[in-house]
Amino acid sequence: MVTKLKEVDAVMVGMGWTGSIMARELTKAGLTVVGLERGGDIKPSEHFALPNVRDELRFSRRQELIQDPAMETLTFRHRPSESALPMRRFGSFLPGDGVGGAGNHWGGHTWRYLPSDHELRSHTLQRYGDKAIPAGMDVQDWAMSYAELEPYYDKFEKLCGVAGRAGNLRGQKIAGGNVFEGARKNEYPTPPLEQNLSGMMFAKTAAELGYHPFPRPSSNCSRPYTNIEGLTLGACQLCGFCDRNGCEANAKAGPHVCILPKLRADPKFELRTRSWVSRLVYDKAGKKVTGVIYTDTRNGEEYEQPAGIVVLSAYVFGNVSLMLNSGIGKQYDPVTQKGAVGKNYCYQLSRMGVTMFFEDRNFNPFMGAPGTQMVIDDFNADNFDHGGLGFLGGAILTCGHGDGRPISFRPTPPGTPRWGSAWKQATAKWYQHALSISLSGSNYGNRNHYLDLDPTYKDQLGRPLLRMTYNFVDNDFKLSEFCMQKAVEIARAMHPTILGEPRLRRGDYDITPYQSTHNTGGTIMGLDPSTSVVNRYLQSWDAHNLFIMGASTFPQQGAYNPTGPLGALTYWSAEAIINRYVKNPGLLA
Amino acid sequence: MADDDLNSAEEEANMPTPPRRRFLLGAGTAVAAGLAPAVHAQAALPASARSAEPETLLVLTAPEAAFFSAVADAMIPADELTASGTDCGVVSFIDRQLAGAWGGGAKLYRSGPHRSAKREYGYQLSLTPKEFFSAGIVAANAWSRKTWKKDFDGLTTLQRNEALKALEEGKADLGHLSSRQFFEALLELVMEGFFADPMYGGNRNKVSWKLVGFPGLPALYTKLIVTYRDKRYAPEPKSIADFS
Ligand SMILES: Cc1cc2nc3c(=O)[nH]c(=O)nc-3n(C[C@H](O)[C@H](O)[C@H](O)COP(=O)(O)OP(=O)(O)OC[C@H]3O[C@@H](n4cnc5c(N)ncnc54)[C@H](O)[C@@H]3O)c2cc1C
Numbered sequence: 001m002v003t004k005l006k007e008v009d010a011v012m013v014g015m016g017w018t019g020s021i022m023a024r025e026l027t028k029a030g031l032t033v034v035g036l037e038r039g040g041d042i043k044p045s046e047h048f049a050l051p052n053v054r055d056e057l058r059f060s061r062r063q064e065l066i067q068d069p070a071m072e073t074l075t076f077r078h079r080p081s082e083s084a085l086p087m088r089r090f091g092s093f094l095p096g097d098g099v100g101g102a103g104n105h106w107g108g109h110t111w112r113y114l115p116s117d118h119e120l121r122s123h124t125l126q127r128y129g130d131k132a133i134p135a136g137m138d139v140q141d142w143a144m145s146y147a148e149l150e151p152y153y154d155k156f157e158k159l160c161g162v163a164g165r166a167g168n169l170r171g172q173k174i175a176g177g178n179v180f181e182g183a184r185k186n187e188y189p190t191p192p193l194e195q196n197l198s199g200m201m202f203a204k205t206a207a208e209l210g211y212h213p214f215p216r217p218s219s220n221c222s223r224p225y226t227n228i229e230g231l232t233l234g235a236c237q238l239c240g241f242c243d244r245n246g247c248e249a250n251a252k253a254g255p256h257v258c259i260l261p262k263l264r265a266d267p268k269f270e271l272r273t274r275s276w277v278s279r280l281v282y283d284k285a286g287k288k289v290t291g292v293i294y295t296d297t298r299n300g301e302e303y304e305q306p307a308g309i310v311v312l313s314a315y316v317f318g319n320v321s322l323m324l325n326s327g328i329g330k331q332y333d334p335v336t337q338k339g340a341v342g343k344n345y346c347y348q349l350s351r352m353g354v355t356m357f358f359e360d361r362n363f364n365p366f367m368g369a370p371g372t373q374m375v376i377d378d379f380n381a382d383n384f385d386h387g388g389l390g391f392l393g394g395a396i397l398t399c400g401h402g403d404g405r406p407i408s409f410r411p412t413p414p415g416t417p418r419w420g421s422a423w424k425q426a427t428a429k430w431y432q433h434a435l436s437i438s439l440s441g442s443n444y445g446n447r448n449h450y451l452d453l454d455p456t457y458k459d460q461l462g463r464p465l466l467r468m469t470y471n472f473v474d475n476d477f478k479l480s481e482f483c484m485q486k487a488v489e490i491a492r493a494m495h496p497t498i499l500g501e502p503r504l505r506r507g508d509y510d511i512t513p514y515q516s517t518h519n520t521g522g523t524i525m526g527l528d529p530s531t532s533v534v535n536r537y538l539q540s541w542d543a544h545n546l547f548i549m550g551a552s553t554f555p556q557q558g559a560y561n562p563t564g565p566l567g568a569l570t571y572w573s574a575e576a577i578i579n580r581y582v583k584n585p586g587l588l589a
Numbered sequence: 590m591a592d593d594d595l596n597s598a599e600e601e602a603n604m605p606t607p608p609r610r611r612f613l614l615g616a617g618t619a620v621a622a623g624l625a626p627a628v629h630a631q632a633a634l635p636a637s638a639r640s641a642e643p644e645t646l647l648v649l650t651a652p653e654a655a656f657f658s659a660v661a662d663a664m665i666p667a668d669e670l671t672a673s674g675t676d677c678g679v680v681s682f683i684d685r686q687l688a689g690a691w692g693g694g695a696k697l698y699r700s701g702p703h704r705s706a707k708r709e710y711g712y713q714l715s716l717t718p719k720e721f722f723s724a725g726i727v728a729a730n731a732w733s734r735k736t737w738k739k740d741f742d743g744l745t746t747l748q749r750n751e752a753l754k755a756l757e758e759g760k761a762d763l764g765h766l767s768s769r770q771f772f773e774a775l776l777e778l779v780m781e782g783f784f785a786d787p788m789y790g791g792n793r794n795k796v797s798w799k800l801v802g803f804p805g806l807p808a809l810y811t812k813l814i815v816t817y818r819d820k821r822y823a824p825e826p827k828s829i830a831d832f833s
Pocket of ligand 1: 014018019036038093095096101103107108109278313551
């Protein structure tokens, strides 16, 4: 028996970054909002308190804050011809769970995508002609330009107190910032964090080689900051435990620090935790959804929550799974290449880098934060000429320390055994003296990379699991090869005592080691309903009162991490809902 | 350095085989009997770790404890840098991990069907970690008996190293289990025990943190990052218990 509840103006499915932002904007505009969250609530002052927040085993290894795969996971295969198997443990990526979502345990790198990222297809065709896009690759333009989204990027940065240095203020290039970035109206809210020696050494050499190093923009506030909600963030303690952990200093931006105190105090908002949405109620003929069905995991009962507007903010996988499990839109088919739901699943190229060992330098690798890194963008996106290179896209090259937690961070020179006395000696000798240049690369759509429902495996609610078909392809290998050459060039010029083996992107995708929780696509945005799932305002083509938030709307993945853009998109969509949709419900043109 | 390694390996190889179940008698017994190679490292342990009282275990059987102890001591041998893996608490750590939620299969999707798969598909067995290690130990000991006529913990130091290497390279015949997979799981668990916060039972006396120079807590570095730029910051490490 499903208990039908009283209708509200809007319901959020998932209360992480995007659900929190959207709920706040809609309640501010006078709407009544219910936030449904699968996991429990979190109180940073209790759950992220010293000393227990500094526990690498619990948070990094046993994944305390991460989605429980026993409840819901994905299945995986490399290619459409194989049968998929479940991801029985999360490894390659770590989806969030509980109020705050992955916003509790993200690292905080906060980017704006480049103007060319927003217009990837037209930009590529214009610069390199129509043969530049290889067969099987699918790249599309975003549904809005960088310039259109700029004020919303700005707003998200002011929500988070992002620490950074501008490289392009209103068209004026500024050395020391990212000179490749799109024009920004304002400087970053807080100055960059103090860098450690490693970042400074990298930046010095990179600059000598003619590149343009800058501090990595990050939502690790460098000083106390009062955000646009009137909430105050603390200063980052550079504790070295940041990603996968909560923050005791309230310096890492997240829904709990930046929004939820205001939202919880608003009588128009109601938070319901342990409320796991199984599907949306779809009125296909009426081209709308009438509400959502969820299971309260405390009593196992099912409820229907009717709502005027439904917002999917359940991370990439939750969003796509709910679309497919509710029968909304057409499933993408790799053979006919028809249908758009599940299309253009993309990832990010990571675990690439080169480690250097400096006998006479002391890095104190445990001091730092995700923001204590220097970056060069010279080989990202189309910031360099791709003529004759045979691949599209690029990578950012970064260097710095910020997570010297010793279960995971124990670099040793090539040839060192992995255990025994020689291993121990090398570990003791080099822990202080190693640093890496890391690469994070873009990843573009491919006709054989997509999400659909698995025919065999089910979640705890009895729904089919989402199935991922994905692998690395030629473009990825070439990109990795090219950018690694540049990294090694810089590494050599830094004159290390020992230079490690470059870690290239080679072979099949392996779901076990952590790579990044920067999954994208599946409900992509666009101007054409046959090749996209949502329009320019992230509104579903198939249900006009359904809006989809998050990186599932990205047509492809850039080299940057996705949260800056997805935060900006949420503000952009909220404004359209409030100013246009609520007044005149229907498909927004 | 390479020569030193050779010498110490030879020396160890000539040592008498530690008695089976040595672990259960407590590390102190080994010290008293003159079997522990790094007495000065032992001396650095707190009195409790050196006591002759048998270790209290939660779930490991005697052969399992002896196996883990032998593996921990091969992976983290007693030397001039640290006490042995067992004396650093690695077996206690493993016992508690396997007794707890993780050992029982928490955060593991366990629905079937189960099929064998390429390594890139990750763990695909229906076994919980506790069951997996139990099965692995039975198989590894059977293989060890077939090869050396003794359980793994009865092997000499050289033989243990040889056996672990074979496991690591996928050359040990563990029947239905994968040698490489078992080795990787062992290595991961031993290293977690060695480097995790001491409150979990391993890393006794913060031995690994001292080894590498990881200060632990409180980790408030806003000022220190500047003061100690290119200078080693190596205070006496502090753990969660020191602030509880
Ligand atoms: C370790 C780690 C480090 C990261 N570092 C960075 C970084 O440095 N920079 C960056 O840009 N990004 C980073 N990310 C990614 C970042 O966390 C995400 O991009 C961001 O949180 C996405 O916001 P979201 O609202 O889409 O999803 P989330 O914030 O994850 O929120 C989704 C919420 O929906 C809930 N939910 C899901 N399904 C349902 C359902 N059916 N019913 C009810 N609720 C549901 C989930 O429990 C979750 O709380 C990192 C992620 C991880 C895991």
